[in-house]
Amino acid sequence: MKILVVGGGGREHAIIKKLKQNPEVAHIVALPGNAGIAADAECVNIRTTDIDGIVDYVKRNPVDFAVVAPDDPLALGCVDRLHALGVKCFGPEAKAARIEASKVFAKNLMKKYGIPTAAYEVFDDAKQALEYVQACPLPVVVKADGLALGKGVVICFTRQDAVSAVTAAMVESVFGKSGSRIVVEEYLEGPEVSVLAFTDGHVVRPMVSSMDHKRAGDGDTGLNTGGMGTIAPNPCYTPEVAERCMKEIFLPTIAAMNAEGCPFKGCLYFGLMITADGPKVIEYNCRFGDPETQVVLPLMKSDLLTVMLAVENGTLAETPVEFSDGAACCVMLASGGYPGKYEKGKPIDLGKAPEMAEIYHSGTGRDAEGNLVTAGGRVLGVCCTAGDLKTAVERAYAAAGEVKWDGMMLRRDIGQRALRILEKRC
Ligand code: AMP
Numbered sequence: 422m423k424i425l426v427v428g429g430g431g432r433e434h435a436i437i438k439k440l441k442q443n444p445e446v447a448h449i450v451a452l453p454g455n456a457g458i459a460a461d462a463e464c465v466n467i468r469t470t471d472i473d474g475i476v477d478y479v480k481r482n483p484v485d486f487a488v489v490a491p492d493d494p495l496a497l498g499c500v501d502r503l504h505a506l507g508v509k510c511f512g513p514e515a516k517a518a519r520i521e522a523s524k525v526f527a528k529n530l531m532k533k534y535g536i537p538t539a540a541y542e543v544f545d546d547a548k549q550a551l552e553y554v555q556a557c558p559l560p561v562v563v564k565a566d567g568l569a570l571g572k573g574v575v576i577c578f579t580r581q582d583a584v585s586a587v588t589a590a591m592v593e594s595v596f597g598k599s600g601s602r603i604v605v606e607e608y609l610e611g612p613e614v615s616v617l618a619f620t621d622g623h624v625v626r627p628m629v630s631s632m633d634h635k636r637a638g639d640g641d642t643g644l645n646t647g648g649m650g651t652i653a654p655n656p657c658y659t660p661e662v663a664e665r666c667m668k669e670i671f672l673p674t675i676a677a678m679n680a681e682g683c684p685f686k687g688c689l690y691f692g693l694m695i696t697a698d699g700p701k702v703i704e705y706n707c708r709f710g711d712p713e714t715q716v717v718l719p720l721m722k723s724d725l726l727t728v729m730l731a732v733e734n735g736t737l738a739e740t741p742v743e744f745s746d747g748a749a750c751c752v753m754l755a756s757g758g759y760p761g762k763y764e765k766g767k768p769i770d771l772g773k774a775p776e777m778a779e780i781y782h783s784g785t786g787r788d789a790e791g792n793l794v795t796a797g798g799r800v801l802g803v804c805c806t807a808g809d810l811k812t813a814v815e816r817a818y819a820a821a822g823e824v825k826w827d828g829m830m831l832r833r834d835i836g837q838r839a840l841r842i843l844e845k846r847c
Pocket residue numbers: 539562571572574576606607608609610613635645692703704
């Protein structure tokens with residue numbers, strides 16, 4: 422089979438490596454891929470937001486199946502366009518991708534169908550939003566409605582923070598059109614859990630749970646990032662919590678999307694907070710998470726292509742989706758300065774890391790001499806699996822210690838919170 426994967430980050434690298442475990446997969450094309458993915462797939466330099474370019478490519482180079490991984494092309498209707506060509510795809514069509522692309526759509530859906538989430542208000546008008554945050558309880562969370570590279574959410578502990586966040590989104594338009602409408606919501610407290618789930622619009626099959634580490638600095642300090650590392654499974658996701666999530670969140674969400682006439686097929690990502698009142702939805706993503714995928718897929722025992730085809734064909738009920746009992750850890754290596762300004766083009770020395778861990782490339786390229794260089798904020802994900810979390814974390818850090826480049830940055834505490842929770846419980 423010839424498979425197209427739209428995307429070019431660590432998540433796509435993990436998807437491609439997993440797809441390749443199926444002997445039926447003869448050839449994978451990645452659009453645009455990256456320097457690491459080039460070892461596993463043919464990379465063609467078409468941007469993920471160039472939907473016409475992607476469609477044109479597929480017309481000229483037919484594929485048997487397409488996996489559209491990032492949020493932007495999903496929101497722009499890439500799957501709709503490929504379906505129109507008769508190409509089977511993994512990923513939701515645009516109207517279902519709104520569950521991520523519009524926070525207002527997601528919040529209104531949850532309210533209408535009684536799915537637990539933070540209380541909220543929606544504003545289209547800056548003056549009204551500013552008036553509201555002058556008087557609302559603190560802390561408060563200000564969210565741009567549209568996609569904003571994971572940076573459109575500001576937790577405001579002071580009135581001044583809230584005023585600045587509203588002004589940045591609605592007056593200064595730092596997120597472009599994505600911030601012309603905002604959600605202002607109640608601040609929730611509790612541990613966070615990411616659950617990725619396969620769904621064909623009827624059946625939901627949650628994958629092993631995971632924990633992201635979104636802040637740039639150790640001890641969850643500093644700015645929000647796309648994710649500095651992950652572990653799986655998440656110890657806060659107990660069987661009791663999982664049962665409540667299935668009953669109160671996962672199944673009602675699938676039913677709500679069907680009732681709204683936009684059935685969701687693909688990977689639905691539930692960003693959950695386990696509050697004193699039970700699990701609540703912080704966000705939905707219409708796709709695999711990055712870097713959650715880098716710890717979830719290595720623990721998947723079932724064949725990924727078989728499951729993806731079952732999602733597209735609506736036969737997930739008959740398709741087992743199994744995970745191993747082990748644990749995984751992914752440590753992200755980032756460019757100095759990320760998530761702010763950073764330099765690219767720094768030569769990377771991988772040392773012995775590739776023999777010690779799975780290295781998923783997020784932002785890498787080649788210089789004129791063909792050397793591996795940095796090409797993004799998040800550069801590499803160093804991932805290890807083991808029978809237990811402590812060993813997986815130790816192995817991932819041992820391998821990460823091998824990698825060097827000028828200005829490389831990493832968090833030193835990926836997995837520590839999870840290990841403390843596990844210790845307390847034992
Ligand atoms: P999001 O992009 O919606 O995942 O938000 C980024 C991060 O902001 C989340 O992972 C949470 O840590 C935090 N966050 C978002 N909404 C809330 C909320 N209502 N209360 C507390 N923290 C939140």
